[in-house]
Amino acid sequence: MDTILKRSTAFHPQIDGQTKVVNQTMIHLLRGYNSKHPKTWDESLPYLQFAFNRAIQGSTLKSPFEQRYKARHNKHHVPCNFKEGDLVWLHLEKERLIGEGKKLKSIHYGRFKILKQIGDNAFQLELPPYMPMYSVINAENLKLFEPSLLDDDLDEDTFLPSVDDLKIE
Structure with a gap:
């Protein structure tokens, strides 16, 4: 209107x-x-x-x-086009990052697997045990993981944050 x-x-x-x-x-x-x-x-x-x-x-x-x-x-509102088993990027707010140069660190981390959908707009992710956060994430903070065509031989930990990058609460 x-x-x-x-x-x-x-x-x-x-x-x-x-x-x-x-x-x-x-x-x-x-x-x-x-x-x-x-x-x-x-x-x-x-x-x-x-x-x-x-x-x-x-x-x-x-x-x-x-x-x-x-x-x-x-x-x-973010349309939910995710389903169980999809791999997604996770957007972390700057407040979760610590250390020197935190403004320059990546805020998108991924390949996290969606374990199940909870409600209309939230998903439970399979997070590594050292990530100090709740595993149910709003769809607004997720993006479908699409690897680059140049990255054929990526190991699984390439896009995961290190323990030194995250606040432990």
Whole structure:
């Protein structure tokens, strides 16, 4: 939904229809909620904002909260095209690496075998025993392992991090 809200001020009230409806709705909510104590209207704004954002809208049949965060979730969703037995690269965050020159160390390590799928977006990997991390990894941190055509005779430990590269927690 590519909507653009126009900001307004008291001296230049040029706003779009959507903002006008939201403002009217908030005024109605404030009147109903603060009818007995009108001077404390500012204290109730967070509660009314939450109520408005959780209310289902008639035009979309969804709440504003659901629309906003579902779109954000879908934007970052990684399609899972992995299956059990696949070999994958594992992306390690820089915080897991230690030692001199950690900024220049590789952050992708691999050939890790997928043992099983857990849920929609997580996989259990066969990690070496010296890697101090949980073996269930989100698909966002995995990439299908595709060896280079030039690397015919790679030994199995070529792309694995060393014990000196990782934090042991």
